[in-house]
Amino acid sequence: MSTTSESTADRADAPATAAADDHQDVRPPSGAFSPSQLVRNLPDAVRKMSPRYLFRNPVMFIVEVGAALTTVLAVALPFLGGDGTTIGFTWLITVWLWLTVLFATLAEAVAEGRGRAQAASLRATRTTTSALRVRGYDRTGDPAVERAETESVASAELKQGDVVVVVAGEVIPGDGDIVAGIASVDESAITGESAPVVREAGGDRSAVTGGTRVLSDRIVVQITSKPGETFVDRMIALVEGAVRQKTPNEIALSILLSVLTIIFVVVVLALGPVAGLQGATPGVTVLVALLVCLIPTTIGALLSAIGIAGMDRLVQRNVLATSGRAVEAAGDVTTLLLDKTGTITYGNRRAVAFLALPGISERRLTEAAALSSIADPTPEGASVVELAAERDFVPTERPGRTIVPFTAQTRMSGIDEADGSALRKGAAASVLAWVQEHGPVAPAVAEQLEERVVGISEQGGTPLAVAERTADGTAHLLGVIHLKDVVKTGLVERFAALRAMGIRTVMVTGDNPVTAAAIAREAGVDDVLAEATPEEKLALIRREQEGGHLVAMTGDGTNDAPALAQADVGVAMNTGTSAAKEAGNMVDLDSDPTKLIDIVTIGKQLLITRGALTTFSIANDVAKYFAIIPAMFVGVFPGLQALNIMQLHSSSSAILSAVIFNALVIVALIPLALRGVRYRPSSASSLLTRNLLVYGLGGVIAPFIGIKLIDLLISLIPGF
């Protein structure tokens, strides 16, 4: 068994839904969208209409230029001798063009506004606190800072490498690792989870986050983040959209949209002289209206809102991504490496039986098992001690005893007594090897051990062998501890859904292959990496990547860092070490490994929303042509009335209806852009068929209906 997987267990028991409910107390909900948000963000939206800002969005910039042009025209018309109808028409078009621009900036403002609301609640945790900085920290001589002097400084002044002391009731001044002590910490400000968590020096649970509060005890923390670069700072920057960089797919899409826009500019520019040949020159207002209707304003207006909202959704789920690129990569993941413990099974395995080998009393095995587990801080180790206690054995202290901690390489833990005797407990193969180091093992004994190990494994349990070395230097096997795993419910369906999405799940476990296979069968994963060492995990990731797969994994231990860095999407648990967090490209503040599946979903949803709205935007143009082309030329070529299949009231009402529809559709789609297109795991082809029908075919049909309805209303206005 690997410690990397065990230490994630401390919080995984909490059902994900309960955790999600808790968050809502801390952060605004992500799904709901109310019209009041539009009003609240209006000032911001107006600010964003500045050409200097809008210039970065070529599609909307063109609309703004068009709106400015028609404004000038509308003002000048009375002097140029336009009649009342054309002046009224020009003004109406102008107003709706400006509204189109406004709606676009509003979409972005609303998306950012929601991020800001979250940031505000986060920022509350960043209030400057004072910190007790240790002068001349002596790591070896005085690790717990019992003698060294401290000074009080503002938390903002802390630098990387500083050491501070935090006592119960105080706020931890910055991100760091505990170097001495143990404490319970309230991390609700960051994670929304109200139950305190235990943080202690050494091992994989040593990282603490700035802004969280120590509830009990006293810890010494070494600061690992630079000022202004703590998680909270990064999170605020992300949700506010301040550091948002365009992701690779977004850049590609922007290029496509720009080129489409250029094509339509050429189409409209050529139309004037070409129509002029036949005395059908359209007015400038009409040409601008046509251009705005044709260029992909819908997606152009919503593109940045979609990106911001996608990040936002991730943060809502308490996942902090270092870049938008990582979120996009999550959508492409085809292999998920899932740690068994905490993800597939409910955290802790418990010892349920001691199976002694023939000739060994159960009492002796119980004692040996309990003693060898004193040094094992994992819940499994604790459960062995507890089971022994139930059987009336409580280990006693003995002087000169050396504790042998578990390592991923030895895969054993135990004690060495002063008299040379020793106890070992661990994976059967490792323990057997240890015994063999001291002398040959009778084949019959090895066979009996094997029999018990296989028996437990076949039931999906985990066998741990126990062995002792007596003071004279001979070693014997004593028996086997039966640890039992409980597989989470509902996983089979979830993995089946992933399979439909083309995602393979691989369970990673330190268990032996037989046990692992039994649990894998029960949980319904596609593949298993048993008896995994960090090196094997890394090798597996490389193998998958060479096969063309993109790999996502979670990890928390320092020895996970290489694998986290190698994986395309590496999600570090917030409870994990700083090394793990640095190596991964996301941090899960809830330390919930099942969230990997949510992250993949968010990544996909982000791309789907962009693709779907682009398709919708382009498909919309068909109907707009049928509205505007006959309206422009029917005066000269009455035959083109045949194209007016919507039977629109008049030329001006047709053009105005198309412009109004074009503007309103942006507002109508803001909630969708913020929420993301609904995504249900299914095969690529059925997903595409569905989206093509809804956004492609739907995008062709919807505007026919919308424009007709608006036209019916406009036809009531006198003069149209």
Add this chain to the structure above:
Amino acid sequence: MNGLLFALTVLTLVVALVALGWPLSTWMARTYTTDRDWLVERGVHRLLGIDARSEQRWPNYLRGILAISVLGVLLLYGLQRLQQFLPYSLGLPAVPEGIAFNTAISFVTNTNWQSYSPETTMGYTVQLAGLAVQNFLSAAIGIVVAVALIRGLASRTGAAGLGNVWVDLIRTVTRILLPMAFVAAIVLLATGVIQNFDGFRTVHTITGGTATIPGGPVASQEAIKELGTNGGGFFNANSAHPFENPTGFSNLFEIVLMLLIPFSLTRTFGIMVGDKRQGRAVLASMVVLYVLFTSALVAFEAAGAGSATAAAGAAMEGKEQRFGVLWSALFGSTSTITSTGAVNAMHDSFTPLGGMMAMLNMMLGEIAPGGVGTGLYGFLVIAILAVFLAGLMIGRTPTYLGKRIAAREITFASLYLLTTPTLILAGLGLTFAIPAVAADVAKTSIFNTGPHGFSEVLYAFTSAANNNGSAFGGLTANTAWLNPALGAVMWLGRYLPIVFVLALAGSFASQETRGTAEAGGLDTHRPQFVVLTVGTVLIVTALTYLPVLALGPLAEGLA
């Protein structure tokens, strides 16, 4: 010709295409993948100092194509301007500057737009040493560019080489075009196409008058004209002339020649990328578009337009009696949708909506199946754009055949998409926006009035930008504005897309492809892909051209 007979002949066409295309596609795949050079090819390599084994990255590949094209233009221009000194010039003078410039570009770019009357302008030397050579070369260039793109998509190692342009060009000529054109010329001779060096012959007619009948090496020209989707006729009447296209059978055979290489290349593509299903999906998309647009054109012509055609019994104006409505329409549609531009009937005299379909065939980008090579690469670019959107819609970074479609690829693909419409629309816009030009075009060039007159100009720019070369008739293109303008449009319409396609190919070639796992990705060999690409082509074409079509053929046809 009645409907049943037409259906049977169409069936013959399909059978002939399958029977010839199957081995041809395999042969072409072998041509572009084998290491072995023929003896004659080794000789040419030595003569030209070509290192046949050296791989070229896309800029070098492109340089080769541009070099040979520029050289071709200069040679062809020179030959025309020095015609009076050449043998077999039939006593014709030097070709005027404007025409010579336009024609040089036109034949080098595989457009074969003819703003002159060939039999009274070009002697046999210019025809054979100039125009025919370019017919072969321009066809070969189209094919090798497509092959380069296929190699880019098929590459796995990330080595950015696209092959060797000189080796590819030489092989295309020696192994594909020359042998096929030779056989095709023999067949055409058998149908009655002429092949001689007789010059003009004056004959006395029964009524006592005289007629001057031109001769010439026609069959050899005609074969490559259709096979290489060139389309430049030996005679002004092009394939309507009985010496170029004498019978119903020769008509059918010429249609087969036009479609053969473009359709076959899809299977070559499938073989070369190691997945024949991909080729089949591309073929299916092309066939769907071809059938859709050709059926529409045939239907519009069969239905006729207005009372005049009803009184005449059929829309026979501008059509040859020996072909009739259906075969004229089928030939016209095939010629415009393949980038050939040969005509056996006057498209100007098609019904307004039938004429519109001929324009739309070209406006599709000539991808169904398009010109030799150009059709395939044009289609693949559209497919890449469609797959990009589809990839987003399934929540994956879009890939095609394992190649990522990222910013770089989208840039080249969308610039390709931008080029042709911009050339057509900017050309039209400038023509009518510059007052002096507009007046001249309206007075001198345009023959008809109203929308039909506009259609003549629209057709000319569409044909030039797409390197089709067919003309609507009516328009006088030999003017100070249209000769250079259309020449420039032809040149840019040919080489800008080639630049973008080769850049795209280079970009794909430099991508190392990790394995072939495409789980959860888009399957580009299923009917869904066909629907997706066909839909994309239709929408993009409609959105780009509907306004100008409304002012031309639609205004005329719906009146």
